Amino acid sequence: MKKSIPVDQAVGMVLPHDITEIVKDEFKGCAFKKGHIIRTEDVEHLRRLGKEHIYVLELTEDEIHENEAARLMAAAIAGIGTEYSRDVVEGKVAIRAACNGLLKVDKEALLRFNLLGEVMCSTLHTNTPVTKGEQVAASRLIPLVGERDLVLQAAEIAGAGDKIVRVLQPAKVKAGLVITGSEVYYGRIEDRFEQVLRSKLAELGSEVAMVSFAPDDPERIAAEIKKCLAGGADLIVTSGGMSVDPDDVTRIGIKQAGAEDMVYGSPVLPGAMFLVARIGQVPVLGLPACGMFHNITVFDLILPRILTGESIGRRQLADMGHGGLCRNCKRCQYPVCNFGK
Numbered sequence: 001m002k003k004s005i006p007v008d009q010a011v012g013m014v015l016p017h018d019i020t021e022i023v024k025d026e027f028k029g030c031a032f033k034k035g036h037i038i039r040t041e042d043v044e045h046l047r048r049l050g051k052e053h054i055y056v057l058e059l060t061e062d063e064i065h066e067n068e069a070a071r072l073m074a075a076a077i078a079g080i081g082t083e084y085s086r087d088v089v090e091g092k093v094a095i096r097a098a099c100n101g102l103l104k105v106d107k108e109a110l111l112r113f114n115l116l117g118e119v120m121c122s123t124l125h126t127n128t129p130v131t132k133g134e135q136v137a138a139s140r141l142i143p144l145v146g147e148r149d150l151v152l153q154a155a156e157i158a159g160a161g162d163k164i165v166r167v168l169q170p171a172k173v174k175a176g177l178v179i180t181g182s183e184v185y186y187g188r189i190e191d192r193f194e195q196v197l198r199s200k201l202a203e204l205g206s207e208v209a210m211v212s213f214a215p216d217d218p219e220r221i222a223a224e225i226k227k228c229l230a231g232g233a234d235l236i237v238t239s240g241g242m243s244v245d246p247d248d249v250t251r252i253g254i255k256q257a258g259a260e261d262m263v264y265g266s267p268v269l270p271g272a273m274f275l276v277a278r279i280g281q282v283p284v285l286g287l288p289a290c291g292m293f294h295n296i297t298v299f300d301l302i303l304p305r306i307l308t309g310e311s312i313g314r315r316q317l318a319d320m321g322h323g324g325l326c327r328n329c330k331r332c333q334y335p336v337c338n339f340g341k
Contacts, residue, residue: 221253
């Protein structure tokens with residue numbers, strides 16, 4: 001139960017919640033923390049913050065304070081690869097990445113959690129690359145005091161399965177690159193794919209173990225892929241030859257190398273002619289020429305998911321159409337944008 005009394009009669013009382021102060025373009029933060037004993041000199045300050053009355057709390061067994069609720073819900077929401085402080089700020093608990101990795105959000109559980117009404121949890125988009133210490137979610141009870149049973153129900157939803165938010169670290173793999181195209185193989189032009197792919201893999205903690213070159217010949221491409229597999233490659237990445245011209249035969253070579261579950265084409269731009277497959281347990285990614293010219297493509301969206309053990313097929317690719325259009329900003333800020341979300 002809570003009741004309010006006039007602020008000028010509250011001197012000597014203990015604040016039951018944080019009181020926020022906002023000064024436009026200058027400051028937003030806690031002016032008075034929960035537990036503060038109100039002094040005479042605080043009365044005018046509180047009035048400037050719009051506080052003519054102060055709550056006095058007398059909780060029953062069926063009620064729960066916002067701070068206790070926030071801690072309880074954060075513990076249920078935070079999964080592997082995340083951490084949170086027991087400090088509650090303005091009724092909220094922030095959940096942060098405990099490591100560099102890929103954020104995974106159980107969107108269905110998050111929806112059911114927020115449908116309860118008096119509780120909330122907001123997150124970054126699922127499949128967003130995040131860095132250690134970055135805030136990935138926050139939760140709170142919306143009223144100052146809520147129903148304990150509702151908060152327990154929210155915690156049950158959040159804590160089921162793998163929990164609502166996780167940060168997965170990508171596996172460190174040895175990749176085999178197969179650079180295709182007669183123009184590169186015969187030295188007519190300089191290859192630009194290798195360094196791009198080396199850099200992208202290195203950013204995720206992986207390395208290029210071997211690089212092979214093949215002309216526009218399916219059998220030669222298949223042979224180079226098999227050579228990489230025999231050399232112990234955990235991942236195969238081919239570059240070029242993914243378009244519709246008669247000489248673009250890389251996907252045929254991938255098939256001849258023994259690829260299964262092959263999916264060609266994605267609803268992501270740049271990256272419509274992307275290919276994903278597997279040979280045994282080894283993922284195979286076919287990167288079209290856009291990977292040379294665009295900073296971020298479908299390859300960058302898919303690679304971290306592959307390295308965290310996710311199987312990518314037609315449904316997973318089809319789901320990427322929503323948010324799959326890059327804005328081609330003059331200054332790329334990925335992943336702080338809508339691309340791939």
